[in-house]
Amino acid sequence: MIKKLYIIYCLPVLLLAGQICTAQQASSPYKKGMVVCAYPDAAKVGVDIMKKGGNAIDAAVAVQFALAVVHPTAGNIGGGGFMVYRAADGKINTLDYREKAPSAAKENMYQDACGNVIKGMSLTTHLASGVPGSVDGMFEAHKKYGKLKWADLVQPAVDLAAKGFIITERLAASLNGTRAEFMRLNPGKHYFIKDSLWKKGDILKQEDLAHTLSLIRDRGRDGFYSGDVAAKLVAEMQAGKGIITAEDLKNYHSVWRTPVIGKYKSYKIITMPPPSSGGIALLQLLHSVEKYPLSRYGHNRDSSVQLMVEAERRVYADRSKYLGDPDFYNVPVDSLLKPAYIDTRMSNFTFAHATPSSEVSSGTFVGYESDQTTHFSIVDKQGAAVSITTTLNGSFGSKIVVGGAGFLLNNEMDDFSSKPGVPNMYGLIGGKANSIQPNKRMLSSMTPTIIEKGGKLFMVVGTPGGSTIITSVFQVVMNVLEYKQNMQEAVGSKRFHHQWLPDEVAVERGALTDDVIQVLEQKGYKLVTRGSVGRVDAILIHPDGSLEGGADPRGDDSISGW
Template sequence: MSLFKIAFSVCAICMATCLPLLNPSPCEAEVDLKRDALGEKGMVAAATPQASEIGVEILKKGGNAVDAAVAVGFALGVLEPNASGLGGGGFMMIHLAKTNKTVFLDFREKAPQKAKADMYELGGNDLPLNNANKLGALSVAVPGEVAGLLTALGQYGVMSRQEVMAPAIKRAKQGVKVTPVMAGLMTKYYDTLLSCPSTASIYLDEELPKMPGDTIKNPDLAKTLELISQKGRDAFYKGPLAQKIVEFMKKQGGIISLEDLADYRVRQRQPVKGTYRGYEILSAAPPSSGGTHVIELLNIMENSDLKKMGPDNPLTWHLWAEAMKLVYADRARYSGDADFAKVPLNGLLSKAYAGELFKRIDRKKTAEKPEPGDPWKYESASTTHYSVMDSQGNMVAVTKTLNFFFGSGLTVPGTGILLNDEMADFDFKPGQANSIAPGKRPLSSMSPTLILKDGKSVACLGSPGGKRIITTVALIISNLLDHGMDLQAAINAPRICQYHQGPLKFEKRLPKDVQEKLRQMGHELEEKGAYDLYFGGAQGVSFDRKAAGLHGAADPRRDGRALGF
């Protein structure tokens, strides 16, 4: 790289932190808060406006909510490649209104057969050397996205692969314009993109971060999508394309084999179920910890009269923070892939257990580091999200990911496929519920969630954001059901997150008097931006039975927008 390029690169990185234009989290004055839409026949809320347009196109052509969700899923891998794609995986919640059936599809990535609990060499800080679980070939788990989306289409859709994949192929051929949010992420993850020549050739411009308005061109991805549309899942998991993935992995020091790809299977699981203020809550089951702990958090908070207290009451935020601590302590202790580890699922979902945890909260001061509870005695027997609903009340909520933005940084040459770094979601030490094992799916916080009332569709929602997904989804549900906000207001509202240790992270829009009162209660506060990408990018759709209409809403913290007709 020339001295000029080096200097320009340094300037670009500086600009990303200094200029609002390139900052992934928008400043308060720049935020477009009106991301919602109304419709009667169909609604899509996705992480980019173009993806929402594609979903609406499919609905207008006679597709159902699942067809639209699959089309949006493939399109987002093109339009928002930093967050998800063919090299990743995810979860899908489907509610079929006619039969009142709810399905949870788990197409989470899984560890290769050669993976071991102690596969990473640890350094002096007791962490994997060279971030090997986050970057490069040993961070890659077996992808599940293609299998997941095509399974949903085959079982619950009414359109063909060619019909639902055509919009994604078209956008891949045309190229994608870089948004300010994406430009900021490209600069922030510059080293990741630069680490692999086949990745740099797509997402960098002569080894420099792309700027807003530039175009990402990935013709190889268009060819890969065309191949999948013609030949189905076997085009990805078997044959020449699978061979390319495996050969590249081997060359890079990875361990994914042809057998790993050929043996990948989507799991259809029972969603976790709970209630909140008389509404039914259905969400993702293990290996996601998300749905379980969303319901656990809501169960704890149901013991307080949040409606009477109001959303700006310091006590309201204090109770949320203390409940979050208890939930994250339980998550760290008990959660893992239930196919490999015993998870006290019924205990964690128990209202009696939540009541016991609520009694541990001191209403006047914060607990320093709460210990996990004992749910066993109550036991019996980076990322994107989008939501789709049609006029029949069918709902689909999908959260899918590459894990960290731009995943492992590795793009398989000649395919355009950017690979995940999901091995980072395992505990890298043996003996834990979430330790690495061959064929195991890593713990996730993804929480695509459905809300029903008396068996009728009310809303579908979810968010990216790592472990913050749990708190984001719970806060939005509370804003809807406790404070009577519409869906866009519920998504726009300030957010906090409090892990079981460390500072309480909050958006600086939280009222100053609330901040001061929380400090007096002993909370250590860490301020984030007004609408901070740290807290995800929720997308949702609700059904207003009085108006007989659909309301879609998208998060101003990302590029999303809802569209309906």
């Protein structure tokens, strides 16, 4: 029988161009611009920026800062992320503003004297935080591609923080559910808590965060990485025995990287290179299943699920060994993406039975030297597109707020391998490629992606979800390309996930029929029921240029267009 883990029920409501609609309704055919993101207020901010003459990058900057206010579970200025950008003329670029390990970080910093990993140290302590990259990332994106004034892009977030915004039932529940941890980890502070429990319709004001954002508005990058905000962050570190210093903040810089590009049939896939593992993994998955008739097998049927799970098993095994920060480790990108190599990895796949993960290790080739995040997709009226996934790692990050500055610290250090072979909070196994080193970026599963068809913009897609990010994007892309679902259907369809270890397939309730479950279990697959898998926000571009949004019904995710 399928094992029950935990279930989360969601009743979706989306904001669509100022109107409320259910997630089951497809978005209207807007042509001038669209934002799909995790919270309605932030989606509206992005569209308003485009209405004022801003481009997709301008909107992305505004949405990033707005989410830091209205979506504190994952939106942030104390975290980092990745951006995939496609200009209206087809030129592409990717920006890595992932957090970095502080200069005093050590490979064994989360181990005791006996070499055992100390539970919780990389999650809910001041030592859990990497040097934040979000503000620098947005500043660099704006400097290179922005059109409107920087201050005009940050001001909406300042207003939301200072004046407050109406919280949803879901955010109220999240704040209430984290209340005890906020109090325990922030003695003497009162951020995100009040005398009574939060409820839908309450106003959340964040005065300290508004002040921090106003400094960023007025001083740009320097408003965060030096001066008052930096001093408060360093003071917070010193009070909690953290190791981020003023020099770490001063020396942080995001990096423009060459996109990873691949093909799936007639589609061009543009996605994120390392230190994101998502782009390489997505391209490996797509090639692994390309020669099989998935559309004939059917959506979430036993043959299609089995094929996709076996591809995921092999890809996540490769991820464990080969993926890390390319500035510190020789990531064999070309070898991992060679069709012949991927074909070899799938050569022992059979529909007759499951391949035990104990029999699947990372592949070999000549020349090799040895679940909180948020996503938003944007398209402007010129046809430029931005796909951004940004994160604090866990829900509300480390749950530690910088005193006097009002923003949450990330717990991204957990994305490193605290010790080879020991899983992180998402159950992912890592090794030398993702070991902790000073100033190194930790490996990520974030998979912001843009797809072209016939040389034209076709889809903008991405999701939060920790280790499930890669498989969620994979399934949504397949839902559109192979199963011909519209964007909202593709995003809302139930999903499943496999990541090599543990050797089990996580399945959303209702994703598979009883007969499919029976067939898979008879073939040796261990299926476990879990709550939501990912929260995909995506945009589909039709041949006539109209935009169709897909906002995930698993959250407060919203579509705003014009």
